[in-house]
Amino acid sequence: MFSLLFPKKNAVHTDLLRGTADVHSHLLPGVDDGVQSADDMQAALNAMQEAGVERVFLTPHVMADLPDNRRSFLQDRFACMKQFAPEGIELRLAAEYMLDAGFRLQMADGLLTYADRQVLVETSYLSPPPDYLNLLYELSLEGYTPVLAHPERYMYMTKEDYFRLKDKGYKFQLNLFSLAGVYGARPAKYAAYLMKEGFYDYAGSDLHHPDDYKRNLARLKLSGKMLDGLREVLENNKRL
Template sequence: MWPFSKSQSIAESGILCEMTDCHSHILPGVDDGVKTMDESLQILAEIKRQGVRKVWLTPHIMEDIPNTTAGLKERFQELKEKFRKPEDAYCGTVELNLAAEYMMDNLFEERLETDDLLLLCEGYRQYLLVETSCFNPPMNLLSVLKRIQAKGYRPLLAHPERYLYMNMPDYRALKHEGIAFQLNLPAITGMYGLHAQKKAASLLKAGMYDLTGTDMHASKHFKEWLGTRIDSRDRDMLWVHFPAYHDGL
């Protein structure tokens, strides 16, 4: 057990130190996340102060936000150039990577068919970060996940704790099929409400999560979350169930 009081703020707890953030919306001006380059750089500066080692930028791709692979790569290159300028006050050693968060809709079916995808590569695995509506699953959810696997990618289900239509038997069934789960860390501190917080704790205790992320969308929300409290037991569970937490999993 770590020698600290029963609860600390996220910033004080050190849970972000050496972390790999596998889900974020800080690529500016491309979705419902960060809007400006300056705000992105401010967030990256705070990320550096918190000791985060690696960040995957995962902008939305869906019918309502039909980002193209080429367009996202171009914007990503602009951000990297700004972040790495020697004279830039935000310059740091945080490793930036580009993937995407795909809503499993008709546009995704087209991108999957043509392999027009931005993958999240950690270790020897190629993950494809996907999501559904928080309220209703696609009618063919398992079929789509199976097609992803048939392409040689491992489906990584974003923030499963937020899906109101899922319960523990559903989660177990998906894990049995080899689906990876990504925890939104703010869920542990109640940022999405009590229901998601309880589900996240249950999934974490059951060892069902594979990767973690902040899913940050704005500097304001990130700063607010850094000030929220995390119980020592929750921090300990993160360490127990993510033994390679500081090594990018």
């Protein structure tokens, strides 16, 4: 009866994304497993703009397996490609750093960040690197604030891990479509839990392919309370 009185709303039919920023995408062509052409980048940005997004952070993967993705290379690539953005949408460059054996070298080279030296980081989904907590601590000592990408997707993390990381002042970035079950039941469950606890600071699509945005957005059905919580998170996006 409760669900009939208060049905979930499809995100397509709300103003959830109007005027906001997407803080996590793989739309810099040809540098990782995201889009591979300017045409695909344009198609993805058009879909995001149609949903109401006004600013998009391009966050290419930076990891030991992609040795060319150093700061200067990505900045040059961004300078070449940002001209292809549709009119009325702003692009910014950051990066998604894997906390792997090459991360300290990247840190020494200088990191691509959000505002206020906030840096998006990730680990393997299945198991953390042995010293990932030390790497996060070293980041903070260097004056950076770690932003953990899609914490709901890490199979090894427990609720205690989430509380421990938040207690240290690290920030969490939700993959918006985790709430739609795009990555499976477990990430959906933990995304809902972390939303309920108020742990998320930012939200992004983690978009890799242009056709995925509209399809995944159509799957996103949210309660009124969840919509209100997401709007608060997306206000943080706007301030970046």
